[in-house]
């Protein structure tokens with residue numbers, strides 16, 4: 208399901224001394240099936256834009272097209288339920304929203320709220336727990352007895368239980384250890400593939416953008432200042448610096464190598480790309496033990 212912003216402005220607390228224009232003239236599309244990363248310096252408007260993806264916020268002016276639904280300043284708050292099902296948002300630290308006695312009940316809460324029978328919702332809960340890589344033995348446990356990473360997966364299972372078409376992730380790996388981060392990012396890639404999801408990821412982790420996204424939206428001071436593939440966005444380090452953004456670690460390392468005289472046709476984005484580029488530049492003699500031609 209595609210989401211399109213047309214000339215969207217958003218102002219917090221208009222007409223008060225606290226009035227803040229958070230979005231200005233946003234014209235951007237999140238294509239169906241894309242893995243879109245939304246990046247930008249703190250305060251650039253990412254969270255505000257994210258809340259427009261399922262009409263938690265409505266534009267002050269302009270239009271957001273979410274699938275076939277058109278959201279304008281005049282859209283009523285009624286009748287947004289089906290939209291909220293289609294676009295599932297995993298907010299930062301979603302585990303803080305767990306509240307039920309058992310893992311099963313927590314995951315089943317959303318579907319039951321939408322009229323699914325208890326038996327069917329509990330069946331869905333079991334399926335979703337499996338989908339997020341947790342064992343069925345956890346179903347009857349209290350969510351509060353789980354590890355932080357497991358709690359987060361349960362919270363994500365609760366969002367997936369609504370069978371969204373678009374999964375929106377707001378800094379989903381914040382606070383996890385490196386292995387936990389990697390596992391979580393791999394899980395989203397797998398879910399996207401298996402569930403045919405459109406994914407929107409808000410992140411400050413440029414490595415994740417390079418490794419997983421295929422479309423990037425860059426924001427600065429409430430405006431979209433660039434859209435493109437990760438390769439488009441990360442080819443101009445000076446431009447990124449100007450917008451207070453960094454490079455993926457691999458790209459930053461490749462840049463150091465360029466300063467020491469190596470050449471890359473394009474700066475590599477991932478470890479695999481860097482390794483392949485370096486190997487291609489090394490002389491055959493660097494590969495010890497392979498050749499017996501001279502003997």
Ligand SMILES: Nc1ncnc2c1ncn2[C@@H]1O[C@H](COP(=O)(O)OP(=O)(O)OP(=O)(O)O)[C@@H](O)[C@H]1O
Nearest residue numbers: 219220227229247248249250251252253254255256
């Ligand atoms: N509830 C609010 N009331 C008034 N102003 C707000 C509110 N929420 C955000 N803002 C302001 O809107 C602007 C955009 O904030 P937003 O949270 O969307 O940025 P962000 O890019 O998500 O930042 P971060 O990376 O720190 O999460 C900022 O100037 C912020 O101070």
